[in-house]
Amino acid sequence: MSDLSSMPVRAGHLVERLADLADEPLRPALAGLAAALRSEKDAGAAGRLGAALGLTPFQYDLLLLAGLPEEHEAVSRLARLLNSTAEPWFTSATASAVLGLDTAGRGHLRTALDSGTLHRHRLVTGPESVPLPERGLRLPPGVWSVLRGVDTWPAGMHPIGLPVLPGPQLPGLAPALGSTSTSAFATTLAATLAAAEPGRHPGEPRVVVLSGEGRDDREVAALAAATVRAPTVIVPAAELDAERTPAWSAHLLARGAVPVVAGAPSSPPLPAFPGVVVVATGTVTGMPLDDRPAVTVELPRPDLGEAVELWQALLPDLNGAAGELAGLLRIGRIGATRAVRDARAAGDVTVGRIVAQARRRTEVELPAAVRLVHPHASLDRVVLPADQHRLLRSVVDRVRGQARVLLEWGFGEAARHPGGVRMLLSGPPGTGKTLAVEAAAAELGLDLLVVDLAALVSKWLGETEKNIAGVFDAAERSQAVLFFDEADAVFGRRTDSSDAQGRWANLETAYLLARIDRFDGLVALATNLRRGMDDAFVRRLDVILEIDEPDRTSRELLWRRHLPAGAPYAADVDPAALAALYEIPGGLIRNAALAAAFVAAATGRPIDQSALVEAVRDEYRKAGRSFPGAPRTTARGRGGL
Template sequence: MIFERMAGLERRIRVAVAARRATDPNPDDPFRGLYLSDEVIEALLDSGREPFSPFVSSAADGRLGRLARKASLSEVDVELLLVALAPDVDSRFEQFYGYLNDDVTRRRATVGLALRLCGLAEASSQGRSRLDRGSPLVRSGLVALEDAERPLLSRSLRVPDRVGAHLLGDDRPDPLLTDFVSLSGDPVPMPGAERLARGVERGVRLVYLREHPGGGAAELAVSALARAGFPALLVDAARMTDALAVTREALLRGAGIVVGSVDSNFTLDPLLHEEIPVVAYGPGAWEPRWTRMPPLQHDAVQVPFDVRVSLWRTELDGKLARGIDPAEVTAHFVLGPTQISRAAHAATVSALADDGLVDAGHLRAGARSQNAGGLQRLARRIEPAVSWPDLVLPGTVTSLLRELAARAKHRDRVIDEWRMRPGGGRGRGVTALFAGDSGTGKTMSAEVIAASLGLDLYTVNLATVVDKYVGETEKNLERIFVEAAGVNGVLLFDEADAIFGKRSEVRDAHDRYANIESAYLLQRMESFDGIAVLATNLRANLDDAFTRRIDVIVDFPLPDSELRRGLWDRCLGGSVPRSSDVDLDFLAASFELAGGHIRSAAVTAAYLAAAAGHVIGMVELIGAVAREYRKLGRLVGEREFGRYFELATERLVG
């Protein structure tokens, strides 16, 4: 169809050339177009610039016709597009236009020539409006006006290469877009897509999705556009450099635009077009300054559990080890569809280095690989190396810890399916308070919780949080919470009373701002969607309002004699050679130490034994305990050390 229309244009060119020669005082001048003679000037003064014979052409079919409908092009617009496109399709038109422009160096149609070839006068406001900045041709990027320094009528018209290639049957995307645009794959069925699709089908051209962790806003947008009959162009808002090229590509493909993640500095106006649905998404609320057009707004909440399970199973079909159920292993991971696809691929790659089949460890490692790295700049990442058997705690404490892990595993069912936490702005998070003296196992218990869930542990460094300037502590904590929202991990606030302390009576400005800080933290903790553990040595220092918002409170007591024996045995481990004189019962009964101190003493004893070149015996253990007493500021007394008192004294002196 393009070439048929070009043949019609060629006939008009012949008419134009004949008319040009009929009024040329010297048509055979070999230097025509290189200079202006007196005769030519006289001829120009004697004749006007009338349009060439008007033409009537049939409605366009094929790609040209589809493009005309998508871009709302009139018949005149189509003819102007063909006039501008001609030199890129048939090189003869370069010579034709050079002759008609009376300038051999001007080988593209000018605005004036194009209007006259389309039967329009150069001074026609109707014709000129078809090529101004707001016209369908220019606004859609189908035709570009060059030589901005020239008068309007002598500016050259150019059709971008991508438009010409499309009209000739080439569907490869514009190379200008490769850095920030990708084509969507097969859509994933997503909750909420039907509502958005209905809006698009009924003329909505701007949608904003507020993305929550694990929400899969881009996948939701692609699914909705597919339901409405549009493929999707995925645009990286942070890297976008040419909005006009994006709009043009969407028109050529009959596609919608999915752009994200937008921030406060973004503007949507360059992407908006009455024929192109645009779906923008970001983590924040809609900002009216992004554009004057009101959007259809929708929350892209966490993908439902059954959809996540289906995606895991589809991605890992035929690759799972026997008896491995991805639904059970990954139930507590908050991941969107794209993250699940990448995590499954990472798990598959990891499994290739083992027996080739994906097991629970591979699945969890793949899921953790999708964690953003921003939180590691604000908190120390710990990859758990302990498990339930490593804990030596009273049964009631262990029971509460297992309850905490169960809450994290089953919150999809309880909160989403059973709706046990409606309203109030409450998040989906699980929060625990670990209270007890130093060394009673709080940090290790948090590590065990993370290990049982297959998550990493992130310990918040208070030095990066607390700030002496008013308002800065809240800002630092907000950054931590925002980064933690995109991470599947356990967030540990050690020495939490330093930042979650009690509100006090206001006596001065310092008290007032301290209370504002605590009030902010109360609200922020309540809306947190992750897993957070607050550890403190001084539970009494925490504000009472925190305890109401905490799901599980675990008090870690100092171990009794029986637990201390278990701790000594566990800390010495099975790999350390022991002498036959090691008396764990004596160590447990005589020395009232917390687990952390017992572990420190066991490590010290190991170093003493290694330095002496023999196995660990009571000599090394008593010496290590004596050193631990000194660190704690305790006296090495005969009552505790008994028959080993002299040995302890000698080891300290030595």
């Protein structure tokens, strides 16, 4: 027969031999099929598969016999006639007859099907519950179509298709990353993956782990695919289970492709693959590996300069947008490309629209300790003294102006600023700390992740750090503002480390501080007691906003804000009198106004002063404070709504 590279010719000869076993009605169709196969041009897929696995001519023939029933109905009909179970697959007994095996040859057949290369890679399989002579031989799903030159994937296998990623070119590489900080990395990666070049990967099994902390798995996979000088297929890590791994390996080898696994697999990736396997993931923690040589290449964290270059490449005509977007969205090329594409489809390519589209594309599984808030508050609605309002506005300006100040003006290098903005809000309960953070997030167009610090702390060694890492990973992927309420519970002054419990608490606090330092977005922390905060942490903060209980003027404004104009009011309602007598923060004012409104709705009467006073009395009672009594009756003209 012909050599292994001529798959149609070899298959045609096998069909001729099968015709000898067929009854007269099937022989003309089989003869026609054999002639047609011998006249075809080889697609090369079977030859690539055979060469990669080092298949012998005997093993190659078994491979073709297992796939031929998928070629023509005459072949599958013959297989049913020769199979005792009437299944459309040739048995090993039929293979022995077609290949003319003697007793020694049957021994080779048993070895090939039970322990040889075809068995190890599960390329030719059959039900092991039946005796070997009656075992129907078949290929993994979809492999025969690929061997015949059809680019198809069966159900349950979903290679990841990524968009073309625009951006600066690196020497000798496809569009990938363009900042100076990643150029050296790309050169190192290209050298590491040299074994994956065409003609070199067979017989050189190894695993290359590409780790990009702070980056999406698919973003890292796109970089790997752009760097490998060979065809690549991006494989979802979740699909590399015991059932699908052999099919993935067969499809990859038939295509002559290097696998790039996106995400951290739960077991060693493609363990029998005879070449380079690239694993692209945001973290290498707990990566399962086997005895193959493994090389890890770490991709630098995305920096502000890289983000600016990305947005400049995507939006060259949107003047001034790149720097602002870099401060708001530190996302990868895939997410940025999709956000811009969505904005163009909506016909509104603005900074706000792009940020909104990026938020809609977020696919993040939030830890149990995190609550997602879509803020709608406005900075103008936050009642604060002028100086405090200016500080709150400065936080928004810091986020938007990072690129200009740190990069264009050089303050990042001079001050060694790590990027990101860290804010502390201190003050008594109910003074509007949470509202201020929500307003800042809404002004930036970003979501808010509210963290329950108590739920992060665990008694188990290392579990707290794992929980903290999960929170920051979620914030980085969702590009959200991170808000720690009651931060003094964790960021309080360090404990005496003489006992084990104190030492572990200090280590957990140090880890949390380190993650805050590395976070490139806005982190807001709230505390009721500023004096209880750790000094080392306070030095890391960019803005400290101390919110005191509101004065009389602010309280009156708060009353008017929380008594909407559309509600029905009695003539005696007097916000000025309420503000003068009741020295309570905005949170209690809101609660009292809402409670009085529900009482009015239940009784069918307008909201009056007595209902508001009674609601304030309840708030004093809940707070454990002494109620100062009711205000004097006031005329509507003097202080009413």
